[in-house]
Amino acid sequence: MELIEQFGVDPILIAAQIVNFLVILYILKRFLYKPLFKVFKERQDLIKESITKTDEARQALEKAQATEKELIKKAQSTATQILKDAKEQSVDIISAAEEATKKQTDKMISEAKEQISQETKRAEEQLNKHVAELSVALLKKSLDSVFTEEEQSKIVKKAVEKLKK
Amino acid sequence: MVSLAPDVLFHIGSVGITNAVLDTVLVDILLFSLTYFIYKHHALIPGFFQTIIELVIETFHGMTEQVAGERTKKIFPFVMSFFLFIVLANWTGLTPILTGMGIKEGHEILPLIRSASTDLNVTFALAVVSIVATHSMSIRTLGIKEYIGRFVSLNPLFLFIGLLELVLEFAKIISFSFRLFGNVFVGKVLLHSASALSLFLIPVPIMIYELFIGTVQAAIFAMLTMAFMAILTTSHKAEAH
Numbered sequence: 001m002e003l004i005e006q007f008g009v010d011p012i013l014i015a016a017q018i019v020n021f022l023v024i025l026y027i028l029k030r031f032l033y034k035p036l037f038k039v040f041k042e043r044q045d046l047i048k049e050s051i052t053k054t055d056e057a058r059q060a061l062e063k064a065q066a067t068e069k070e071l072i073k074k075a076q077s078t079a080t081q082i083l084k085d086a087k088e089q090s091v092d093i094i095s096a097a098e099e100a101t102k103k104q105t106d107k108m109i110s111e112a113k114e115q116i117s118q119e120t121k122r123a124e125e126q127l128n129k130h131v132a133e134l135s136v137a138l139l140k141k142s143l144d145s146v147f148t149e150e151e152q153s154k155i156v157k158k159a160v161e162k163l164k165k
Numbered sequence: 166m167v168s169l170a171p172d173v174l175f176h177i178g179s180v181g182i183t184n185a186v187l188d189t190v191l192v193d194i195l196l197f198s199l200t201y202f203i204y205k206h207h208a209l210i211p212g213f214f215q216t217i218i219e220l221v222i223e224t225f226h227g228m229t230e231q232v233a234g235e236r237t238k239k240i241f242p243f244v245m246s247f248f249l250f251i252v253l254a255n256w257t258g259l260t261p262i263l264t265g266m267g268i269k270e271g272h273e274i275l276p277l278i279r280s281a282s283t284d285l286n287v288t289f290a291l292a293v294v295s296i297v298a299t300h301s302m303s304i305r306t307l308g309i310k311e312y313i314g315r316f317v318s319l320n321p322l323f324l325f326i327g328l329l330e331l332v333l334e335f336a337k338i339i340s341f342s343f344r345l346f347g348n349v350f351v352g353k354v355l356l357h358s359a360s361a362l363s364l365f366l367i368p369v370p371i372m373i374y375e376l377f378i379g380t381v382q383a384a385i386f387a388m389l390t391m392a393f394m395a396i397l398t399t400s401h402k403a404e405a406h
Contacts, residue, residue, distance in 0.1 A: 013284075025242060
């Protein structure tokens with residue numbers, strides 16, 4: 001008993017300390033551990049979700065990259081085909097244009113030739129007419145002093161008929 | 166001279182309120198403040214203070230999980246609460262400003278605060294809570310039949326061993342309470358003696374050492390509780406496997 005007194009053991013204080021600790025235990029459990037474990041759980045879920053999302057995003061990216069490569073390849077082949085077709089078409093267009101131009105040129109040349117020949121003919125006719133008129137006038141002038149008007153008319157008439165021939 | 170019993174500062178009725186009781190109240194206030202702060206300000210992205218608390222709690226939770234497995238949820242609150250209460254009780258008893266204040270009684274100055282762990286009433290109460298909680302948890306987990314079967318057997322040899330174990334369970338209360346009391350009290354005596362020799366040079370390193378010892382003793386108390394709870398909630402069948 002003396003030893004217990006030396007240590008200051010008091011049953012009421014022991015009971016009070018037991019109650020005190022049980023209250024602390026309840027409060028810590030209810031208001032400290034519980035909210036913190038809730039936070040841990042939320043954080044864990046968030047990390048899991050983030051990892052899943054990252055994986056999904058990575059997969060989507062890989063898929064998109066594969067699609068992109070495929071599209072680029074397709075586009076390249078299409079472009080090559082278009083280029084080839086365009087070259088072929090341009091060759092056709094050029095040859096068609098050349099042919100059309102040639103035809104047009106030939107047509108224009110033949111028309112020009114025709115026109116030149118007509119013009120030449122017309123000029124020749126005019127020249128003939130003009131020469132005939134001049135010749136008649138010259139003849140009239142040279143006969144004027146030698147022959148009568150009647151004779152002059154007959155000679156001119158004969159000359160004109162000969163010129164016409 | 167440091168007395169084994171804490172100093173009675175005043176009385177409420179017939180109960181003497183000691184400086185160790187005041188330290189208990191101080192520890193309660195600190196724990197409630199900590200709880201209130203975390204409850205009100207806990208966030209998914211923790212601040213500095215929350216990180217430290219989370220670190221301590223996660224460390225102890227991890228250790229309990231390793232030892233107790235699926236019974237962690239039941240055992241962990243006791244383990245963590247014992248650690249927090251004892252460590253704060255040990256540290257507040259080392260705070261120079263708090264322990265320096267006192268009430269003059271005759272020729273002596275009685276300190277207002279004395280570490281709660283240097284009061285056998287407190288360590289004994291903690292030991293009682295630990296052992297009673299361990300046994301009640303054992304009964305709830307294993308059932309009354311298997312629990313009694315641990316201590317009572319028809320086989321005379323096992324009956325003898327069981328009775329020894331029963332005595333050992335009561336001895337645990339004594340061992341728990343005196344281990345904590347003894348270690349922290351010795352530190353207090355050492356610090357008191359060192360203070361008589363020198364004002365700063367010797368006491369400061371001892372104080373730092375005692376801070377460490379206070380933490381270790383709190384961890385020992387918490388971990389022993391964890392181990393006993395884990396052992397007593399494991400059935401003999403599971404142990405055999």
